[in-house]
Amino acid sequence: MNLVVQRINAGFWRGKRVLLTGHTGFKGSWLSLWLQSMGTTLRGIALDPPTIPALFDVARVAEGMEHRIVDIRDFASVKAQFDEFKPEIVIHMAAQPLVRYSYKEPIETYATNVMGTVHVLEAARHAGSVKAVINVTTDKCYENHEWDWGYRENEPMGGHDPYSSSKGCSELVTNAYRRSFLGQSGIAIASVRAGNVIGGGDWSVDRLIPDVLRAFEVNTPVVIRSPHATRPWQHVLEPLRGYLMLAQALYHDPKSYAEGWNFGPNDDDARPVSWIVDQMVGFWPGSSWKLDQSVENPHEANYLKLDISKAKSKLHWRPIWSLSETLSQIVSWHKSWLSGMDMQKASIDEISKYMQSMDTINNG
Numbered sequence: 001m002n003l004v005v006q007r008i009n010a011g012f013w014r015g016k017r018v019l020l021t022g023h024t025g026f027k028g029s030w031l032s033l034w035l036q037s038m039g040t041t042l043r044g045i046a047l048d049p050p051t052i053p054a055l056f057d058v059a060r061v062a063e064g065m066e067h068r069i070v071d072i073r074d075f076a077s078v079k080a081q082f083d084e085f086k087p088e089i090v091i092h093m094a095a096q097p098l099v100r101y102s103y104k105e106p107i108e109t110y111a112t113n114v115m116g117t118v119h120v121l122e123a124a125r126h127a128g129s130v131k132a133v134i135n136v137t138t139d140k141c142y143e144n145h146e147w148d149w150g151y152r153e154n155e156p157m158g159g160h161d162p163y164s165s166s167k168g169c170s171e172l173v174t175n176a177y178r179r180s181f182l183g184q185s186g187i188a189i190a191s192v193r194a195g196n197v198i199g200g201g202d203w204s205v206d207r208l209i210p211d212v213l214r215a216f217e218v219n220t221p222v223v224i225r226s227p228h229a230t231r232p233w234q235h236v237l238e239p240l241r242g243y244l245m246l247a248q249a250l251y252h253d254p255k256s257y258a259e260g261w262n263f264g265p266n267d268d269d270a271r272p273v274s275w276i277v278d279q280m281v282g283f284w285p286g287s288s289w290k291l292d293q294s295v296e297n298p299h300e301a302n303y304l305k306l307d308i309s310k311a312k313s314k315l316h317w318r319p320i321w322s323l324s325e326t327l328s329q330i331v332s333w334h335k336s337w338l339s340g341m342d343m344q345k346a347s348i349d350e351i352s353k354y355m356q357s358m359d360t361i362n363n364g
């Protein structure tokens with residue numbers, strides 16, 4: 001098998017006008033730092049950071065970009081940003097991304113994730129500058145048959161809970177825009193489906209790693225709801241690298257890449273929650289975890305595995321960091337933050353380290 005992994009072309013990104021929605025969020029902040037480090041002319045539109053603290057604030061992400069607070073549920077405001085900034089590339093990440101919250105607030109979830117997507121695509125269509133659009137959805141967009149094998153990009157959309165279903169809808173919107181408008185105007189649009197991403201700087205509620213780190217910090221046992229639940233965990237930089245490589249490909253060859261793409265981990269990194277927590281406890285002396293049997297949880301789909309063959313063969317993308325390496329990076333990022341380090345520098349250094357791991361794989 002050819003193990004060579006395609007590099008990001010930093011020269012491509014230098015000076016490119018990129019509009020990123022959701023830049024104040026966890027994934028958006030990492031991507032903003034990465035784009036900034038390559039000299040991209042970057043504008044972000046989003047609401048205020050969704051958590052306190054947030055990577056966006058801790059790593060001073062706003063310093064290297066044009067930061068705008070815009071609600072994507074308001075079409076006129078979204079359109080004004082596109083008309084003024086004239087982006088060449090659009091990466092749409094803004095969303096209500098939490099499953100449990102979506103049960104409480106389905107209207108907000110659909111308004112943001114479905115109509116918000118329509119607004120972004122409609123604004124891109126009329127801007128007169130856009131060449132490539134990437135819509136970030138999720139592995140949960142697929143109708144989950146609880147199969148043991150991986151889902152391919154041509155599998156039907158679905159979703160049990162409002163969040164998953166809203167992302168399935170966002171995929172359908174993407175497809176309709178591709179066929180009805182964007183294809184004819186020469187704008188290439190792709191959607192990207194990744195699984196659970198983890199990394200330093202995520203303080204979201206109801207996500208495993210932030211919950212674990214919060215418990216470590218206050219020296220209490222981590223309370224785990226579903227120790228046997230298996231998820232396709234991967235470091236946040238892995239799918240982000242996929243998005244960047246796909247955007248490059250879309251820009252140069254709009255016809256061949258304008259479709260859905262899976263970016264998931266290798267099979268052996270689909271691990272149960274208990275395995276993850278055991279590893280993290282190992283990295284944090286004095287910590288422990290216990291089982292919570294007291295609460296009844298709303299339905300969450302069982303493991304859904306992504307088939308990543310297409311990204312491997314057509315984009316020469318594949319995961320670089322093992323899950324163990326990823327967890328150790330997260331704990332070390334978090335300890336750096338707790339010790340008051342410059343987290344903008346620490347995060348950019350982590351991106352460089354990740355890129356070096358890729359070179360090591362290619363050279364070794």
Ligand SMILES: NC(=O)c1ccc[n+]([C@@H]2O[C@H](COP(=O)([O-])OP(=O)(O)OC[C@H]3O[C@@H](n4cnc5c(N)ncnc54)[C@H](O)[C@@H]3O)[C@@H](O)[C@H]2O)c1
Pocket residue numbers: 021022023024025026027028045046047048049050070071072073092093094095096097112116136137138139194195196197198204
């Ligand atoms: N984190 C994961 O494990 C994961 C997995 C698969 C897919 N995703 C997808 O990746 C994207 C980013 O996720 P994240 O984990 O960074 O989430 P996040 O909650 O950290 O960030 C969400 C971003 O969306 C913005 N946003 C929300 N509502 C908005 C609105 N009405 N108008 C403008 N901006 C709004 C927020 O301000 C924030 O910038 C989402 O589309 C999510 O569905 C995330």
